[in-house]
Amino acid sequence: MRKLLIGLRTSIKLIALLAVSSIIILAIVLSIYKPIYAVTFNGEMYGYTDSKAEFQTKILNFMENGTEDNVAFVQIDGMPEYSLCFLKRGVETNDDEMYDKITSTGKTYYKFYAIAVDGEEKLYVSNFDDANSIVNQLKEKDSKNANKLSILEKYQDTKQDFTAVEVAVENLYEKKITEEIKSNMGRVTRAGNGGTTYKPISIAFQKPISATITSRFGSRWGTTHKGLDFGAPAGSAIHAAAEGTVTFSGWNSGGYGYLVIISHGNGVQTYYGHCSALLCNVGDYVYAGDTIAKVGNTGDSQGNHLHFEIRVNDVAYNPEYYL
Numbered sequence: 001m002r003k004l005l006i007g008l009r010t011s012i013k014l015i016a017l018l019a020v021s022s023i024i025i026l027a028i029v030l031s032i033y034k035p036i037y038a039v040t041f042n043g044e045m046y047g048y049t050d051s052k053a054e055f056q057t058k059i060l061n062f063m064e065n066g067t068e069d070n071v072a073f074v075q076i077d078g079m080p081e082y083s084l085c086f087l088k089r090g091v092e093t094n095d096d097e098m099y100d101k102i103t104s105t106g107k108t109y110y111k112f113y114a115i116a117v118d119g120e121e122k123l124y125v126s127n128f129d130d131a132n133s134i135v136n137q138l139k140e141k142d143s144k145n146a147n148k149l150s151i152l153e154k155y156q157d158t159k160q161d162f163t164a165v166e167v168a169v170e171n172l173y174e175k176k177i178t179e180e181i182k183s184n185m186g187r188v189t190r191a192g193n194g195g196t197t198y199k200p201i202s203i204a205f206q207k208p209i210s211a212t213i214t215s216r217f218g219s220r221w222g223t224t225h226k227g228l229d230f231g232a233p234a235g236s237a238i239h240a241a242a243e244g245t246v247t248f249s250g251w252n253s254g255g256y257g258y259l260v261i262i263s264h265g266n267g268v269q270t271y272y273g274h275c276s277a278l279l280c281n282v283g284d285y286v287y288a289g290d291t292i293a294k295v296g297n298t299g300d301s302q303g304n305h306l307h308f309e310i311r312v313n314d315v316a317y318n319p320e321y322y323l
């Protein structure tokens, strides 16, 4: 019994000694070496980090949010891999450098919204609330295209220019011609002014440009302004208002500057004046929405704008009633 007790005490002592010495050894080892994560990216050694979790969180955060507005996600070339190792103290970590290298491979995808008319994207806004507000305002104003509007969620690797809500509503609004307006139009005919009478034209025209009207049809500065002016920056695209054959594309010395005329049949023509560039030739058959010229300030013009006319048998009609 006593022998057994002595034996037990000895082995307890032995275990204690062993424990103490291993703690000492571990302390010595840890004073020389430390645990650290080696980071590799696509098989290439990038460096070291003390905190795998923190580094990984930073990378994931970048992939989720990027560094700009309207980011849907960022795709990077691979994922960093980590291996735990013990290295001599004094080995430098380089988290920032590795982060920059890894995130520089990122390809950003953006999320935003398009407003489409009849499925064709017309303009873009950064968030759904803006898109919704544009559609609702156009419905409230009873815009002619209210039933053709849709909101599309866009994911793209390029961002579009965004249009402010107010500007978008202004640009997309299309006046409805009601029977009441039609009958009023008939009454405003003025002698000597061949253009004020409303007369149905059996062609559906669309707006030749996404821009605001800056001058209307009718009497202006003692003469008759035979068209509608749309103010727009130089180079903005001008679209055919309806399909037809280009019957003129060139310089007009009567004040229109660079001018395009499209004939739509039955004596109906559209005029596009003051262009900076002509993108169609005489004889071309164009379709509604085709880009035919660019906005300019040529001829008898003050400032960049499109002068647009609708003529029937060479008599100018107020385009506002037909767009």
Ligand SMILES: [Zn+2]
Residues within 6 Å of the ligand: 215, 225, 227, 228, 229, 306, 307, 308
């Ligand atoms: Zn004009």
